[in-house]
Amino acid sequence: MSANTFTTTGDESRQTAGAAPEAAGGEALRPHAEDSFAAELRALAAADDRPRPERWQLSPWAVATYLLGGTLADGTVITPKYVGPRRIVEVAVTTLATDRALLLLGVPGTAKTWVSEHLAAAVSGDSTLLVQGTAGTPEEAIRYGWNYARLLAHGPSREALVPSPVMRAMAQGMTARVEELTRIPADVQDTLITVLSEKTLPIPELGQEVQAVRGFNLIATANDRDRGVNELSSALRRRFNTVVLPLPATPDEEVDIVSRRVGQIGRSLDLPAGPEGLDEIRRVVTVFRELRAGLTTDGRTKLKSPSGTLSTAEAISVVTNGLALATHFGDGVLRSGDVAAGILGAVVRDPAADRVVWQEYLETVVRERDGWKDFYRACREVSA
The missing domain is CATH 1.20.920 (Histone Acetyltransferase; Chain A)
Incomplete structure (x- = not known):
């Protein structure tokens, strides 16, 4: 790695996929997808003999099976996480195997967040690299922030930098998630353009950059009711493959x-x-x-x-x-x-x-x- 590149350390990410963090006072009220369905993910990984993209926990076929459900050769039943057209899931999974990001679009309540979480869990074994979009989401939530005590004491340094979930996903070749993208101010949205087109995130304060390693991709969600709130720029929209999640058909x-x-x-x-x-x-x-x-x-x-x-x-x-x-x-x-x-x-x-x-x-x-x-x-x- 060149002197001008930057990487996050392993202790800044979850250590083991499927290893549930301890909740304060006992069991988590709402475990992450990779924890709730750890047994199914292990069974799929054991039965999965198809080619896997770099750093994927499962093949695209197994990821689709995890979402849509099925029965494995050993009799293990995989419960459906999404009930809907199979082709929609196949297109979403295939998008993540390319260099294009995925935008899940639909009216409120069409399981966009649910699908996003389970896709990240199946692909990367970790659904927690999440940016929650709001009207007040700052640029630092997508790029990086600073520990101001260290910054004031020692100036810009690796130790003073606080990586965002997107930065960590780029450095580790994992899947990042951005929820409610159109709720985020337009100038902050456009922070993603360089990340998605150049697969790099400059850190000018350190003279370094994060280069995305293979396996990195991003899933964003947005709902139809938010059109006109903070429309995506044409430059940013071109970086996404959009998949529309419909209401249940019957x-x-x-x-x-x-x-x-x-x-x-x-x-x-x-x-x-x-x-x-x-x-x-x-x-x-x-x-x-x-x-x-x-x-x-x-x-x-x-x-x-x-x-x-x-x-x-x-x-x-x-x-x-x-x-x-x-x-x-x-x-x-x-x-x-x-x-x-x-x-x-x-x-x-x-x-x-x-x-x-x-x-x-x-x-x-x-x-x-x-x-x-x-x-x-x-x-x-x-x-x-």
């Missing part, structure tokens, strides 16, 4: 996603997930899909749509909260009364306009639907 697909995710969250919170709750999950999904589309499932009645997104992620939240109510204040069986308040909170974001939309939907659709009387009464009770 009600059954969305019910499956909600059921799986609620089951995972429920186990971490010691909540039961019995089959009795499937009817309520299907009702929540139906309500969200109809209001989102502005049309009933049978196509006969047009509806007004509320101001919120009513995403799959919000459906998961409503059902999880209902399951907690059923567990702690009921008999553990998810019923209409447990999800009614959550649905009201998700639908009625604008107290004036959205409440009218919700009341019309209750009276014209829910009230007349066979088998939904208990749901109608529960929703009317919390809406009164």
Whole structure:
């Protein structure tokens, strides 16, 4: 390595993929993907005999299998992490095997962050090299910062520099993640242009640079609702291959996603997930899909749509909260009364306009639907 290059030391990254860090006071509330699914990743690595790109933990085929699920030759079942078109996952994985960065785009609640995390876990064994985009994200979060006590005492030096997650990923040949890219101010976004085009990050204060080693790539996420907040420059957008994550195509697909995710969250919170709750999950999904589309499932009645997104992620939240109510204040069986308040909170974001939309939907659709009387009464009770 030349005198003008810079690298991070091993102790600045997680030491072992799959080795969960100790949480303060006990088990982590929400383990990272590489920790939660460590057994599946090990099984895939053992069975994976296909070519792997430099520094990848798995081959592209195995990464796609990890996300989409399947059964290995030894009988190991790989649970689906993403339910959707296979080609979308294949294009995303293939992008990471090239020199182009990946932009996951979609409406809120389409699992962009979830897919990003699991891609990084499967490719690099570490999903924690993360920059969370906000309106206040500074340039240092993407490039590097300084330990100001050391900087003032000794001037610019290797010891005074604080590498960003992107810098660490470049030096170690790993996958970095940038969440909510369009929330980041435009001038800070453009810090990524040199990183993605030249694969280098200059450090003029030290007369050095970080050169990305093979295996480095970057996954960014952005949602369609943020268009116009901080649009990506054409120069930056050209550095990404954009993959659009759609909403679930069918009600059954969305019910499956909600059921799986609620089951995972429920186990971490010691909540039961019995089959009795499937009817309520299907009702929540139906309500969200109809209001989102502005049309009933049978196509006969047009509806007004509320101001919120009513995403799959919000459906998961409503059902999880209902399951907690059923567990702690009921008999553990998810019923209409447990999800009614959550649905009201998700639908009625604008107290004036959205409440009218919700009341019309209750009276014209829910009230007349066979088998939904208990749901109608529960929703009317919390809406009164």
